Amino acid sequence: MGAEPGSAPGMRRPTMRDVAERADVSFKTVSRVVNEEGGVSPALERRVRMAIEDLDFRPNVGARTLRRSDRRTGSIGLLLDDVSNPFSAAVQRAVEDEAVPRGVVVFSASLDEDPTRERTLARQFGARHVDGLLLAPAGDDQSHLAAELRTGTAIVCVDREPNGLAVDSVLATNAVGAEEAVRHLAASGHRRIAFLGDRRTIPTARQRYAGYRDALAALGLPLDPSLVVYDVRTPAEADGVVTAMLGRADPPTALFTAQNRVTIGAIRALRRLGLEQVVAAVGFDDFLLADLLSPAVTVVAQDVTAIGSIAARLLFARIDGDTSPPQVRLVPTTLIRRGSGEIPPP
Numbered sequence: 001m002g003a004e005p006g007s008a009p010g011m012r013r014p015t016m017r018d019v020a021e022r023a024d025v026s027f028k029t030v031s032r033v034v035n036e037e038g039g040v041s042p043a044l045e046r047r048v049r050m051a052i053e054d055l056d057f058r059p060n061v062g063a064r065t066l067r068r069s070d071r072r073t074g075s076i077g078l079l080l081d082d083v084s085n086p087f088s089a090a091v092q093r094a095v096e097d098e099a100v101p102r103g104v105v106v107f108s109a110s111l112d113e114d115p116t117r118e119r120t121l122a123r124q125f126g127a128r129h130v131d132g133l134l135l136a137p138a139g140d141d142q143s144h145l146a147a148e149l150r151t152g153t154a155i156v157c158v159d160r161e162p163n164g165l166a167v168d169s170v171l172a173t174n175a176v177g178a179e180e181a182v183r184h185l186a187a188s189g190h191r192r193i194a195f196l197g198d199r200r201t202i203p204t205a206r207q208r209y210a211g212y213r214d215a216l217a218a219l220g221l222p223l224d225p226s227l228v229v230y231d232v233r234t235p236a237e238a239d240g241v242v243t244a245m246l247g248r249a250d251p252p253t254a255l256f257t258a259q260n261r262v263t264i265g266a267i268r269a270l271r272r273l274g275l276e277q278v279v280a281a282v283g284f285d286d287f288l289l290a291d292l293l294s295p296a297v298t299v300v301a302q303d304v305t306a307i308g309s310i311a312a313r314l315l316f317a318r319i320d321g322d323t324s325p326p327q328v329r330l331v332p333t334t335l336i337r338r339g340s341g342e343i344p345p346p
Contacts, residue, residue, distance in 0.1 A: 024047070076319075156168045
């Protein structure tokens with residue numbers, strides 16, 4: 001018995017003409033069934049669908065799009081900092097959970113905090129005619145996306161507000177959450193609280209630092225520049241920063257780490273130095289197994305699922321024709337007390 005069309009490497013994919021020949025119907029009949037146009041009797045439709053299944057025929061999505069009056073492709077683009085980061089992965093899953101029931105496919109990519117990569121990927125996704133873009137801005141200027149808006153691509157920003165572009169955005173209450181973390185540490189008696197933050201070019205990093213700074217001011221505590229370190233990106237970098245800080249003559253008694261990878265590195269340093277029960281720590285962003293460490297890690301948790309879901313729903317509303325003014329949706333953070341943030345100073 002010969003192999004079915006498309007069953008071996010190098011063989012061409014079956015076409016609608018192949019389906020028509022297998023079902024013994026006209027090409028137009030197959031086209032109507034594939035494109036769900038109606039006007040085909042139930043008996044003929046069954047024959048066509050049996051032929052489609054026998055041949056493992058898959059419609060050309062691009063060709064179907066050209067025939068649609070609304071030109072929709074049933075796809076959206078998702079551009080995040082790093083899809084391997086737990087925060088980005090959770091956002092992606094929440095977006096998929098909104099998209100899949102709508103029959104929409106999600107294409108995702110990592111920006112790596114690179115403005116050039118943001119422009120390139122946005123342009124490439126636009127060239128593939130995605131119906132909308134969900135974007136965590138990497139650069140300080142998103143005006144380059146105005147061309148995509150003019151061509152009908154819906155855009156919503158997630159985690160960070162855009163600059164130079166009037167579109168919806170969904171954010172966590174970064175400054176408020178950071179302020180709550182510092183107040184919590186101060187309530188246990190800490191006066192020397194260090195801040196370890198991401199790149200200062202990132203809006204969320206600046207917002208979390210602002211919350212740290214404002215909390216110290218409200219509490220009447222001095223802001224010691226030697227306890228503030230920006231541009232910490234990896235666990236290894238955070239480990240080194242914490243090790244150096246705790247080796248000083250007057251080290252901090254508590255740490256506020258403003259990003260999940262920074263928190264992981266800080267906890268590694270504390271455990272290696274045997275100070276995990278001595279130096280208090282509160283991290284911004286929860287992470288896997290944080291509750292299983294000893295002590296478990298106190299965090300300011302973002303509702304990442306809500307952020308992704310709200311952003312996706314806003315995007316689909318725009319795709320469906322919503323022309324209301326752009327809005328900023330804020331999703332509250334939650335302080336989760338687990339132990340590391342409740343350690344009193346020596």
